[in-house]
Amino acid sequence: MSRNTVILEPNQEWTFEVLNQDKLSVYLVEGKAEIFGTELAIGREYEFETIKSSVFTYFGCKLQWEGECVEKTLDCPGMLKVANIHFALESMRKKAEENNGNGPVLLVLGAENTGKTSLCKTLVSYATRMSRFPCLVNLDVQSPIYSPPGALTATPISHILDVEEFFGLPPINGPSLTRNKQSLVYTYALLNPNTSTDYFQNQMRLLAEGIQERQNKDSSIRTSGVIIDAPSSLLFSKQQLDYVLSSFKCTAIIVINKNKDNEILKTEDNSVSGIDEKVVISTEESNPQSDDNNSVKKDDEIVNESKIQESLDKHAESEMISEPLDLNFDNVETVYIDELPGVKRNDDVFLRQIQRRVIQEYFFGSNRRNLSPFTITTNLSNLVVYRPLEQQEIAKNEDKSILLVKVIPSAVLQNCLLAVVDAEPTDDVKKIQNAETLGYIHVVEANEERSLIKILLPVPGKLPKNALIMGDVRYHE
Incomplete structure (x- = not known):
């Protein structure tokens, strides 16, 4: 098969989609x-x-490709803004080093398909290229980042990301060109954060506490800061x-606007929240100037406050909206960028x-790194399984701090x-719901008539004597 050639000019990108069983x-x-x-290496x-x-x-390049894909070349001047955000964060990290304080905690918000995860990937990669160790947090339970779906993760990144595996794959045993990332994982098990709001918030709190504990032990991770990929x-x-x-003590927010005119955050009651203070991002890489709020300023990149006000006024005239809602963003820098x-x-x-x-690569590995999972058969009664309570069920409970319920296998x-x-089957339910996730097993077959269950383990051994949590995530071999 002959190779196709793509020549990119400065500030251009070549996008590609590889679907189904195609390869590129x-x-x-x-x-x-x-x-x-x-x-990329030449x-x-x-x-x-x-x-x-x-x-x-940024500078122009020549690419060649072969295989099946849907591809397109685009101008991408917006990446300069991403670079500016990186240098603003780096300025905050330097200040944290000088003062022996905490680095920036950046929350990335946006609607679906606006590039939140792509932005987080890029900012994390730029930080590692500056010899930083940022902590990447994933709160989007549908997006598997270093864990199967249904989990909240926090991962200190100390090495480059594997571009071929889009950094979403969980760490596995075996040879690797990059360092395995060891994540702190708390399972939520469901795929919608609103199904069990209390349980979701409980897991976020535990994750934030775990990050704080790790930062207290490692100054490099503390000063490098945190980048949070949030669900839409x-x-x-x-x-x-x-x-x-x-919970995460966020110091900065980036909101990716799907529509350029939308300079506000819509909330569940159809109100809007105006943001008073705007971070100003510098376009000068070599001479960033930091103000009292740790933001970097340059006139031509300032978020235009008059346009913000015009947008707020426009929405205020709508019958749906009464008045801006105060989200208490005190001392939190906020930047709006276009998709x-x-x-x-x-x-x-x-x-x-x-x-x-x-999920498949968690158990079986990838084409480059094959793994050999282990199958066992055991009695159904040997499993102690819990599931998250839905929000309506929690509301009916006398003790609303109980977030899990035991299920009969x-x-x-x-x-x-x-x-x-990381909890024993005999432990109190509150200890189980606060326990860190150690790994995953897959139920291949469950036979009630024979009271037997066939389980796939990622490593050879016996069934772990730990409590198990089930949810919405299914896998069919």
């Missing part, structure tokens, strides 16, 4: 290019499957957004493909992905 090979022939902040073959990604260049549902829930801001060009829509089918691939477990948590 990409080569950087000359110039400099990167995938979400990770620089002459090396990069292989992709089931992915939507892009190659960007936070834009519509004042309660959860406030909870995230307070980056080339962002691809991840429909439900593609999202399920990604989730399935991550039955055929309903078939095809379930069960989280193995």
Whole structure:
């Protein structure tokens, strides 16, 4: 098969989609290019499957590719804003080093398919290229980042991201070109944060406490800061957004606007929240100037406050909106940026493909790193399984601090992905719901008539003597 050639001018990107079972090979022939902040090596073959990604260049480059994909070349001047945000964060990290304080805690918000995760990838990659160790937090339970779906994760990043595996795959045993990332994981088990709001907030609190504990032990991680990839549902829930801001002690917010005229955050009661203070981002890499609020200023990149006010006035005239809602963003810097060009829509089918691939590679490895999972058969009665209570069920309980309920093992477990948590089956339910996730097992078959269950383990051994949590996540071999 002959190779196709793509020549990119400065500040252009080449986007590609590899769907179903198709495969794509990409080569950087000359110039400099990167995938979400990770620089590509000249002459090396990069292989992709089931992915939507892009190659960007600040200086121009020549690429070659072969295989099956949907591809397009786009101008991408918006990446300069991403670089400016990086330098603003780096300025905050330097100040944290000088004062022996905490680095920036950045919350990235946006609607679906606006490029939140891509922005987080890029900012994390840029930070590691500056010898930083940022902590990447994923609060989007549908997006599997270093864990199967249904989990909240926090991962200190100390090495470059693997561009071929879009950094969403969980760490596995075996040879690797990059360092394995060891994540702090708390299972939520459900795929909608609003199904069990109290349980979701409980897991966020535990994750934030775990990050704080790790930062107290490692000054490099503390000063490098935290980058939080948030679910789009936070834009519509004042309660959860406030909870995230307070739990993680966020110092900065980036809101990716899907529509340029939308300079406000819509909330669940159809009100809006105006943001009084705007972070100003510098376009000068070499001479960032930091103000009292740790933001970096330059006139031509200032978020135009008159336009913000015009937008607020426009929405205030709508019958749906009464007055701006105060979200208490005191001392939190906020930046609005436009949706980056080339962002691809991840429909439900593609999202399920990604989730399935991550679960499959958790047990079986990838084409580059094969793993050998272990299958066992045991009695159904040997499992102690809990499930999250839905919000309506919690509201009916006398003790509203109980967030899990025990389930009788039955055929309903078939095809379930069960989280193995760091708690004994005999422990109190409150200890179990606060326990860290150690790993996952997959129920291949559950036979009620014979009271037997067939389980896939990621490593050889016996069934772990730990409490298990089930939820919405299923996997069919």
